[in-house]
Amino acid sequence: MLGEEYTQEKLDYFEKIISKRYEKNIPPGLKDRNKKKKRKFATLEFETSFGDAMFWLDIIEFVKEKKFSNVVIISDDKKSDWCTRSGTSESELLPELKVEFLKETGIPVIRKSSSLFIKDILSLSEDEQKGIEKEIDEIEKIKSEIEYQDTIIVRARKNGFKKVFIGENSWYSVRINEDRIPFLRYIAVYQTTPVKKITHYAEIKDIIISPEDSSKKKILFGCVKNFV
Template sequence: MKSVFREFFNNEKVNFNNLDESVLIVFDTNILLNIYRFSESTRNTFLEALDKVKENIWIPYQVGLEFHLHRRKVMVEMDTIKDLIINDVNNETETFLKAIKSSLDKYPIKSTDGTEVRKKILEKFNEEIRKVATSFNQNEIIELDNLINKNDDKMLELAELFEGKVGEPFSQEKIDEICKEGEVRYEEEIPPGYKDKTKKEMTRYNNLKFENKYGDLIAWKQVLEKAKSDKKRLVIFITGDVKPDWWYEIKGKKIGARAELKNEMLREAGSDLILMNINKFLKETSTKINLDLVETTNSEENNRISLRKKSGYRFKDYKKIQELLNALQMNSEDKSYNTKALEGIINDIKYQVDKIEYFLLNNDGSSINDFEEIKTLEDEFKYLKSKSIYLLGHINRNQVTEMNEEIRNKIRKLALEYSYLERRLQNLLSR
């Protein structure tokens, strides 16, 4: 049975400390472009990992071409994002304060003292919200922006590592043949690439041209050809793509490469295929991993779940902020209980932000125009941001007892992460 359905049985455990020449490690465009998005420490970790397995690495010509065509765009994006975020924070601050004033004006008290109270409330909001915005613009965003060394391109190091490890381009005749095949494959949703079928752009370079929607398929065909010609036993494909035209999923969890891809690799090249994301690659090849890339560890996850169980609250259970505030006050005699409840909520928000960041780190936006999860993330941002703003305002009004500066700073840190991630999210949506 295994000999007939080999694609369902191959072992996906890899010992990167003991690779032989029969193993080919391939990287897609997203992974290479992430070198401009990584913090300096993570970038160095990535380059060290590449150097460790340099005898086995290779990229298709298609990946190399896409990397060079898009790298300047990513560099400019990272160079300007700080100012864009600061501008967004300033605009959203004004919008929020106008909304507060509008809400207060609706309160049905027609008296001089009522007007005075509304004025004091608005002044308090103005003072606290502007304080947070100013701190963010002058401190937190600078701290985050400084994580990326924009003066150190690392392009030469990357080029040196892949010297002699880039495939040859296909002829125009071969590209046309693949694109024609792609029409049929995409119609029948045969992986990879069919999730890009709505792309309209064309690429013209080096006397070659192709529709961008077939970029993944062209790269895949080049990998197949390389594996076959070099008689590779195993192909490890490191990808930042998360779409279902590459990954087999069960209830949202990515299990591995689509069986169709494994089967095609076996049929065309006689090679086994393993699909791997950047997190797993770095974990397997590096002795130290920067936390800004790694998913929540089992220990962190267990602590978070434990804290939520102790507090008795889950952030997503509260559809209205007042329900949350009322819940926090239900046991006012137990001040530590209230603090733990809020800590649990903050940790739950942080967990959601971590998931979003993990998604963004593994996508450059070039292949997710029709990927429904992007819009879901946009809605989640709006929800989380509004709740964190209300929580911060609530804390600043001292309505939550025993609230310490550490909790306050946690929420401010969340505001920083929201703005940074939301800007990247908007960049994806605009492509």
């Protein structure tokens, strides 16, 4: 979300527009339209298949009210309902999306990958650029959480690890298969770059509905221990 906080009425409005767009095969979001599942945030509810299209319409609506000369979308999404040359790091937005954006806002839009955007705004050495690209690849390859026997492994950046995992003895918005919950006893954390390994674990005390996303869980656990 870019502008004002969503209301259910606004989400319902978006869904009506997006349903008509999908009927006419208008991107983005076409790759997700077969997903038939509701997603909840507190009291709000919407179809998961509408996520990309809602993001796109929200950008257009937000930009209409601003005085920008150009708009850059920073994204590593390479699906063919967003980009040309699907699968390459520097794919461009589909021509029809560029045209729609220009017609609706009067402002041109381009897409850049995370690594290229960081390179453009910072003076980076070749090694630094490669390091950033490796970290982005790492994030894409490692899932947010992995269930392994009686343990769930979550991924954390430095700040989240210290503030939440260590500071609160909990972890938010975790995807867990319901049938696995009775068998989970431990949570372990994989710290991303520069650590890049599983460093700590704890015994799970409870698994509850996440206050941030009712389709996910919040894990509460006891004393955190180091892996030796």
